[in-house]
Amino acid sequence: MFRSKAFSLLKPIPWVPGQPNLAYTFIHPATASHGHRCHRRSVDYRQRYRTCSGSAGGRIISAPQTKVMAEEELPGVLILDIGGTHGVLEDLAALLKKHFRLITMKEFLENKKEMSTKIQSVFVFECRPTIDQELLESLPNLKVIGNSGVGVDHLDLKMISNFGVKVTNTPHAVADPTADIGVALMLASARRLVEGCQIAVSPDTKYFAVDWLGVEVTRATLGIIGMGSIGYKVAQRARAFDMRILYHNRNRRRKEEEEAVGARYCEKMADLLQQSDFVMVVVNLTPETRKLIGKKELGLMKPTATLINISRGAVIDQDALVEALQNKVIRAAAVDVTYPEPLPRDHPLLKLNNIIITPHIGTATVQAMRMMAEEAIANILAVLNGQPIPSEVFPK
Numbered sequence: 001m002f003r004s005k006a007f008s009l010l011k012p013i014p015w016v017p018g019q020p021n022l023a024y025t026f027i028h029p030a031t032a033s034h035g036h037r038c039h040r041r042s043v044d045y046r047q048r049y050r051t052c053s054g055s056a057g058g059r060i061i062s063a064p065q066t067k068v069m070a071e072e073e074l075p076g077v078l079i080l081d082i083g084g085t086h087g088v089l090e091d092l093a094a095l096l097k098k099h100f101r102l103i104t105m106k107e108f109l110e111n112k113k114e115m116s117t118k119i120q121s122v123f124v125f126e127c128r129p130t131i132d133q134e135l136l137e138s139l140p141n142l143k144v145i146g147n148s149g150v151g152v153d154h155l156d157l158k159m160i161s162n163f164g165v166k167v168t169n170t171p172h173a174v175a176d177p178t179a180d181i182g183v184a185l186m187l188a189s190a191r192r193l194v195e196g197c198q199i200a201v202s203p204d205t206k207y208f209a210v211d212w213l214g215v216e217v218t219r220a221t222l223g224i225i226g227m228g229s230i231g232y233k234v235a236q237r238a239r240a241f242d243m244r245i246l247y248h249n250r251n252r253r254r255k256e257e258e259e260a261v262g263a264r265y266c267e268k269m270a271d272l273l274q275q276s277d278f279v280m281v282v283v284n285l286t287p288e289t290r291k292l293i294g295k296k297e298l299g300l301m302k303p304t305a306t307l308i309n310i311s312r313g314a315v316i317d318q319d320a321l322v323e324a325l326q327n328k329v330i331r332a333a334a335v336d337v338t339y340p341e342p343l344p345r346d347h348p349l350l351k352l353n354n355i356i357i358t359p360h361i362g363t364a365t366v367q368a369m370r371m372m373a374e375e376a377i378a379n380i381l382a383v384l385n386g387q388p389i390p391s392e393v394f395p396k
């Protein structure tokens, strides 16, 4: 719902001035794509793509222009959106229609026989809908699934690759808005913003009470678990608060990258947990990271520390989190992701006052929705045209 509303606001917002139809690919040395094993080719795209300089931390490259063709001639793209059968949102449809013949899930299901051979790509809008074996079996000409978003934990990569189908994602479009929401949650929890808003509008107004003082982020220690492109952008923002930055990652960052944000590597996650005032989780969800933060890890954190999660809900053992928050093992939590989403209305996390929960809005901005679509389109076109694929995701 939230996203649909956000997307319907797209029209009045100007896109990159003077370059209305570009699909963006950022080639940036700091890009680690949220932990997914993504293949980045260092080829020179300039022969096929028009380049221009960008402001989002990398080189911006436009997608190849699709020849003007009759709708019937365009390659078919099946749109998967929330719930699978919704009509695709108007603005997204307009972007896609420049390159593809759009087939919604509803149309596909109503006319499977005719549609199935026309579909060469699937555009996954949002990270929710999954693609099962039955769907793959019914699409003999499918070449690529273009995920709009970086997380692909909802897709069975092995099964899809067994069908000879490629999967792509959009790590560049999501990095800034997701980092923003991480910092927003950190600040909101530190300064008890949600409680403050409630107090301001409540009938028994209790302005400035010492019993709900917040804590400051300035000069506090931030521990980032998962220093991919989103984690790195969180670190860049945290520098503005003079924060001491620690990070834990599968692979250590280059020295210049660490120095640029003043981040110190913790080989052991336990060290980071013990020292941080704010712990931000930014890893992607894989079998290895499921329940990465459990009772033991929460127990290592300072009682004054705050846990922030902008990756996936299942990275945290939610039962352990409930217990830790109830028993004040940690000060507070602020999460943009839970499992399931949304939480059942009687879930114990919803009864606590030391947690802030937002409904997975890391990329719910007008700009991110459009950029994710553009990035996904560029990926899909690259596969269909047999060109180097900007962001392909491989099964492990």
Ligand SMILES: O=C(O)[C@H](O)CO
Residues within 6 Å of the ligand: 126, 127, 148, 149, 150, 151, 152, 174, 360, 362, 363
């Ligand atoms: O995976 C992502 O990019 C975000 O979670 C999208 O919602």
